[in-house]
Amino acid sequence: VERTLAMIKPDAVRNGHVDSIIAACEAAGFVVAGRTDQQLTTSQASQFYAEHEGKEFFAGLTTFMTSGPVVALLLEKPNAIKDWRALMGPTNTEKAKSEAPESLRALYGTDGTQNATHGSDSFISAAREAAFWFPGDLAK
């Protein structure tokens, strides 16, 4: 069955939304196959978001992502990658609120950078990100 890597970002953890997000995830048919709660170092955050290095928002992104603990989830479901991105809604929280008011980012996000959740955007990123968070058997 297809897997994706999700994260509950520091704003949503700080604001007490972890249980609500996991409940919404399970209600949408995802099975949580792995969970780890950790605070990223700057080096880890830069590695995780390496594709965005050099962009104007990169420093703000890594500062945000290291500002508190995150919850990384390995999620299983047919079509998990696309379905999780659909459940999250648009990247920008304001856009999510106007275009997808029931989405996780609309409900739990803060702004353009602090947007509550992450989801892998392809099979290749899902495999890379699962191995990043769950090195060992779980990621295989």
Ligand code: ATP
């Ligand atoms: P994620 O990879 O976190 O699931 P995404 O795939 O929807 O989000 P990306 O383009 O990969 O969006 O951007 C990664 C993250 O960088 C966003 O989730 C957001 O936190 C931040 N970000 C993206 N674009 C901007 C921007 N223009 N201004 C500020 N922050 C941004």
Ligand code: MG
């Ligand atoms: Mg992305």
